[in-house]
Amino acid sequence: ADAGDVVGLSTTAGTLSAVSDNGDGTYTAVLTSASAVGSATISFTIDDADADATATVAFVAGAADVGASTIVAAPTSITADGSTTSTITVSLLDASGNVVADAGDVVALSTTAGTLSGVTDNGDGTYSAVLTSATTVGSATISFTIDGD
8 A cells, every 4th residue: 555656557549647746555537528420439547667457448429419510411402293212311419420220219300391200319429311302493401409409
């Protein structure tokens, strides 16, 4: 506990606070996550000699953010014949722009013109539906909600 050793910590991602000697043979530091999804490997030294043990911490996406998430239509122009379609895709992103996959979110789409198919969870953080055109010329505004928001 009182060996007088100097312990240092390092990380491959995120940032570490200064190392604290707890006086009982343990040393601590606080790891602050990076804003990107990934992982950090934390290693340590004792009196400048590398230790063999490491720890790994995963950085995962946060909750889906309606302001950061996106919606796109492909194509953006279709014939007003009641049968031409466009694929609408919503990508769920967290506040840092990371893809939120497999979070169990409920995505709903609505349109001001034409009709939408049911929404499909593609299992990769994207959700899609098919917009079928109206029979009159005009524009459709498609919007989405995440878990009712």
